[in-house]
Each structure stands twice: as C-alpha cells, then as structure tokens.
Amino acid sequence: MAYPVSLKKLVDVLCRFPGIGQKTAQRLAFYLLGCSREDVIAIARAMVEAKDRLTFCVICGSLAEAESCSYCSDPGRDQSLLCVVQEPRDVLVLERTGQYRGLYHVLHGALSPLDGIGPEELKLDQLVRRVEDKNVGEVIVATNPNVEGDATAAYIAMLLKPLASRVTRIAFGLPVGGDIEYADDLTLSRSLEGRREI
Amino acid sequence: MFYIDNLLIKGFRNYRQQQLQFHPHLNILIGDNAQGKTNLLESIYYLSVTRSFRTNHDQELTHWEEQSLYLKGTFIKNGFNHVVQISYLQNGRFKLTINNDPVNRYDHLQQFPVVVFSPDDLQIVREGPSIRRRFINLEASRLSPKYFKELRAYQRVLLQRNHLLKDKQNRRQINVLLEPWDQSLIALGSNIIRYRVEVISDLEKEAQLFFNLMTNSRETLSLSYLSTVNYCDDLLEIPKNFHSALMTKRDQEFNRGSTAIGPHLDDFKILINGYDARRFSSQGQKRTAALALKMAEVYLFKRQNHEGPIILLDDVFSEFDINRKIHLLDFLRDNSGQCFISTAVDLNNLIESLNREHKIFSIRQGCASDEIVRSSS
Numbered sequence: 204m205a206y207p208v209s210l211k212k213l214v215d216v217l218c219r220f221p222g223i224g225q226k227t228a229q230r231l232a233f234y235l236l237g238c239s240r241e242d243v244i245a246i247a248r249a250m251v252e253a254k255d256r257l258t259f260c261v262i263c264g265s266l267a268e269a270e271s272c273s274y275c276s277d278p279g280r281d282q283s284l285l286c287v288v289q290e291p292r293d294v295l296v297l298e299r300t301g302q303y304r305g306l307y308h309v310l311h312g313a314l315s316p317l318d319g320i321g322p323e324e325l326k327l328d329q330l331v332r333r334v335e336d337k338n339v340g341e342v343i344v345a346t347n348p349n350v351e352g353d354a355t356a357a358y359i360a361m362l363l364k365p366l367a368s369r370v371t372r373i374a375f376g377l378p379v380g381g382d383i384e385y386a387d388d389l390t391l392s393r394s395l396e397g398r399r400e401i
Numbered sequence: 402m403f404y405i406d407n408l409l410i411k412g413f414r415n416y417r418q419q420q421l422q423f424h425p426h427l428n429i430l431i432g433d434n435a436q437g438k439t440n441l442l443e444s445i446y447y448l449s450v451t452r453s454f455r456t457n458h459d460q461e462l463t464h465w466e467e468q469s470l471y472l473k474g475t476f477i478k479n480g481f482n483h484v485v486q487i488s489y490l491q492n493g494r495f496k497l498t499i500n501n502d503p504v505n506r507y508d509h510l511q512q513f514p515v516v517v518f519s520p521d522d523l524q525i526v527r528e529g530p531s532i533r534r535r536f537i538n539l540e541a542s543r544l545s546p547k548y549f550k551e552l553r554a555y556q557r558v559l560l561q562r563n564h565l566l567k568d569k570q571n572r573r574q575i576n577v578l579l580e581p582w583d584q585s586l587i588a589l590g591s592n593i594i595r596y597r598v599e600v601i602s603d604l605e606k607e608a609q610l611f612f613n614l615m616t617n618s619r620e621t622l623s624l625s626y627l628s629t630v631n632y633c634d635d636l637l638e639i640p641k642n643f644h645s646a647l648m649t650k651r652d653q654e655f656n657r658g659s660t661a662i663g664p665h666l667d668d669f670k671i672l673i674n675g676y677d678a679r680r681f682s683s684q685g686q687k688r689t690a691a692l693a694l695k696m697a698e699v700y701l702f703k704r705q706n707h708e709g710p711i712i713l714l715d716d717v718f719s720e721f722d723i724n725r726k727i728h729l730l731d732f733l734r735d736n737s738g739q740c741f742i743s744t745a746v747d748l749n750n751l752i753e754s755l756n757r758e759h760k761i762f763s764i765r766q767g768c769a770s771d772e773i774v775r776s777s778s
Contacts, residue, residue: 388545
C-alpha cells in the first residue's frame with residue numbers, strides 16, 4: 204500500500220526516534236491523526252519549548268532551564284559530595300532515589316577510543332577544577348558497569364585520587380526485591396566480590 | 402536421560418523440509434557422500450549451540466533456493482519437553498525460542514549440550530594457535546557463562562586499547578590514556594587465563610583416560626597451557642606479571658599498533674608421548690588426540706550436568722583402524738547419552754556387535770527415511 208505523502212513524511216520522522224520502528228511509527232502517526240488539532244499543536248509546542256528552554260548547566264553539565272541547574276543552585280545540598288555520571292538522564296534516575304543529597308557532575312559520555320572519545324571529549328577538566336576549587340570530600344563515580352564505564356571510572360580515579368580525600372564507585376549487585384536465582388552469573392559473582400559484613 | 406526426540410528442518414542446507422523422529426540412544430545416518438548426513442548433524446548442533454561447527458556465516462546455512470531457515474526440535478531433559486525453535490532470515494534476523502518464550506542466544510548456550518566430532522577437528526591438533534583458542538573459548542563458554550561474558554568484555558577492551566595504540570596523534574600522553582584500559586585488560590585477561598588453565602587441566606585428565614583406552618595404554622597424551630603471561634604455576638601471580646609484561650612490550654605494541662600480551666595470543670600444546678603432536682605425530686595419532694579432546698569434553702559436560710551430552714560423530718569410523726573403532730564403540734556404549742553416527746561405509750558388523758536397539762536413517766539428496774533395528778537379544 205502506498206502512503207499518502209504527508210503520512211509517509213510523518214512516519215519517516217517518527218522512525219528517527221530511538222527504539223521506534225516502522226510499525227510503532229505508524230501507530231503513533233495514526234494516534235496523532237486521531238487527536239484534535241489543538242492537541243497536536245500542544246504536543247509540537249512542548250517539543251519546541253523543551254528544545255528551546257533546556258540547556259546544560261555550566262557547572263555540572265546536567266539539564267537546566269537557567270545558567271545553573273536546580274541542584275547546583277540549591278544551597279541545601281551537600282557541597283562536599285560529588286557524584287559523577289555519564290549522561291544527564293542518569294541524574295534524573297539518581298534523583299528518583301530521593302536518597303542522594305550531594306551535587307552532580309555529568310561527563311556527557313564515556314571513554315571510547317573506537318568512537319573517538321578521549322578525555323578531552325568528556326567534561327573531565329571541569330571535574331578536576333571543581334574538585335580542586337571546592338572543598339569536595341568524596342567523589343562517587345557512577346559510570347555504567349560496562350567496559351567503557353569501567354575504563355572511565357579507572358581514569359577518573361587516577362585523576363582525582365591525589366585531589367579528593369575519597370574516590371568511590373557505586374556498588375554492583377543484585378536488584379532489590381528480586382530473587383537470587385534469577386540473577387545472572389556475572390552480576391552474582393560481582394556481588395560476592397563486593398559483599399560486606401552485617 | 403537427556404536426548405533430542407524429534408526435529409523439523411526447513412530450508413537448512415540441502416534440506417527443503419524434513420521431519421525426523423530420533424532414537425533416544427543410537428542413531429546411524431547412512432548415505433553416499435554429499436547427500437546431507439553432515440548437514441543433519443549440523444542442524445542438531447545449531448539447535449544447541451546456535452552456531453555451526455563448519456562455518457561462522459549463518460547465511461551459508463540457508464537452502465540455496467530459500468530465504469530463511471527454520472528448525473524446531475524437542476529436547477527431553479529430566480522428563481520434560483523443551484521445544485527449541487530457531488528461525489533465521491537471510492537479512493540477518495535471528496530468532497530463538499524455548500517453549501515459545503524468546504531466549505537470549507547466549508543464555509541458551511549451556512542448556513542442551515551437544516558435542517560434535519568431525520574430520521575438521523583434526524585442525525585442533527594440526528593447525529595454528531587460533532584454532533585451539535577458538536576451541537578452548539567455545540568449550541569454556543559452554544561450561545561457564547561468566548567466562549563467556551568476560552571474554553566478550555575482554556575482546557571489547559582489546560579493540561579499544563588497540564585503537565589507542567594505532568592512534569599516532571596521542572603519542573605524548575599515551576601512557577596516561579592507556580592506563581585505564583590496561584587495568585581492565587589485566588583484570589579480565591587474568592580471569593580468562595585462570596579459567597582456561599583450569600579447563601585445560603580438567604580436559605587433560607579426561608583426554609588421557611580416553612587416549613589410553615584407544616591406544617591400549619601404549620601412548621600418552623598431555624596438554625599444557627602456553628601463556629604470553631609468565632606465571633610459573635602460581636595463578637595468583639598472573640595480574641602482577643601481566644602488568645610487568647605489558648610494560649616491557651610497550652614499544653613493540655606502539656610499532657605494531659596492537660596488544661602484544663594476553664589470552665588472545667595464548668595457545669595450548671598437545672603432547673603425545675611427550676612430543677609436540679603438531680609436529681611429531683602421525684595422522685592417526687593426531688586424529689585420536691583430537692577425538693580424545695572431544696570425548697573429554699563429553700566427560701566435563703557430564704560432570705557439570707550429571708547427564709551426558711548428545712554426541713555427534715561425523716564420518717569418524719572410516720578413518721580409524723579396527724581396534725580403535727571397537728574401543729570407540731565401547732566408549733559410546735558405556736556413555737549413557739544419545740549418539741548420532743554418520744557414515745558412508747557399511748558399519749553393519751560393528752553395530753551388530755553392540756547388540757543394541759537403534760535407528761538407521763538412509764539419507765539421499767536431502768531426504769531421510771528411517772527404520773528401527775531391534776537388538777537380537
């Protein structure tokens with residue numbers, strides 16, 4: 204079946220979203236066609252607005268609507284604690300825990316020579332400067348537990364060990380509320396390595 | 402008891418469509434050359450390992466007039482049916498399900514162990530180190546999912562690290578840039594070496610027993626792991642020595658643009674009567690050594706799963722002398738698992754001497770017909 208031109212254009216655009224294939228794109232397109240004109244405009248406006256208003260915080264690199272983000276400008280947060288993450292979305296994930304009250308530093312990637320990403324491509328200079336200038340007591344490295352995340356963590360440790368009093372990495376382990384029997388072997392063996400006394 | 406009960410083959414090699422019902426113990430595939438005996442064994446292997454033992458390219462497995470291949474087989478394990486389905490489309494779409502649930506290719510690897518011995522396995526003894534590394538990596542991965550995941554991570558680190566070594570622009574600060582990758586390389590590489598040493602020593606013990614059986618204890622077989630990291634029998638020394646070896650090879654690594662130390666360059670030596678089998682052994686000795694390695698694998702799977710794997714023997718009997726044939730059949734009889742034997746020559750006398758119920762499949766041009774043969778007693 205040949206699509207009408209404007210429908211094909213819409214489906215093609217939606218296909219560019221990550222994780223969206225032809226079928227899902229078509230479903231979304233028909234959903235939009237079923238919406239009222241006002242709703243479609245509201246959706247489009249929300250996209251443009253988010254794009255226009257959101258930038259990255261000049262201090263920590265996480266999402267912000269002003270020059271500095273809501274975390275950096277919050278005096279109630281623990282200034283001596285710094286958590287290093289790969290992507291801005293990781294900040295949101297950590298915030299959801301409600302447990303962490305320190306500041307963040309977003310690298311915008313991980314070391315990967317294959318993709319041409321070296322230390323210069325990441326916000327590492329800023330990180331070193333922050334740790335030097337501010338009185339940071341502990342840096343928590345929360346990069347992804349994969350090959351690139353591991354290397355990035357090791358590199359950060361190398362840079363910061365002489366500067367901060369403590370450089371830690373978040374623990375690897377079992378998902379809470381799950382059953383041990385469903386854990387994959389590597390996760391389980393990493394949890395064993397990281398066990399602690401009770 | 403663990404065995405494959407039935408198999409539906411569609412569009413696989415020279416099979417258009419074939420439904421097969423197997424015997425739980427012994428299945429003999431008879432046919433002239435190039436009729437599809439090996440292809441049938443290959444399809445069973447593929448269903449278990451999701452890889453072929455003959456090629457790395459899945460496209461080659463599809464029937465030349467078809468767009469896709471489809472396999473559906475029922476494995477019986479602990480009395481339960483496990484229906485495994487694999488479909489592979491020519492454009493690279495691969496789908497694997499067990500009892501209609503989608504399964505990850507890698508989690509599947511250990512579920513339904515199959516061991517194959519084919520004439521190509523002679524390469525393990527005869528050819529260069531890369532063939533033996535492939536062998537040990539596959540066996541270790543099938544015995545330990547942790548090994549498999551660490552191997553994949555190691556290969557990724559290797560790619561990243563080699564890319565840095567090739568990059569001429571970063572020369573000035575290269576040592577700093579390499580440091581985090583060195584750490585990962587050493588941590589993962591040391592684990593891989595340790596596990597390989599363990600597997601090699603287990604394989605050696607079992608392969609020796611089998612080799613003794615085949616040669617009436619007139620010859621000995623031994624294996625030794627050859628590592629680029631010197632560890633002098635102390636496995637705990639590996640990370641430290643790995644690190645110092647990397648340091649001494651750094652200049653060489655820059656020149657070659659690749660990592661010069663690590664399990665990706667290791668090998669293991671196969672010795673017959675104390676001499677390197679690759680150089681100082683006859684064709685028959687090499688073949689017996691390769692078979693011993695594969696049958697040692699059977700023991701290791703048996704030890705791990707408390708049940709023997711399915712054994713596939715591709716055209717083995719034509720190559721051995723009568724004594725070895727008899728010893729091999731004895732081994733297969735004592736081993737309780739299911740066995741498939743393909744042959745282009747008449748094995749009647751030999752099989753009769755086994756005096757066991759079995760099934761014979763006559764294979765002609767991608768079609769199989771079967772008959773059951775009951776034991777005379």
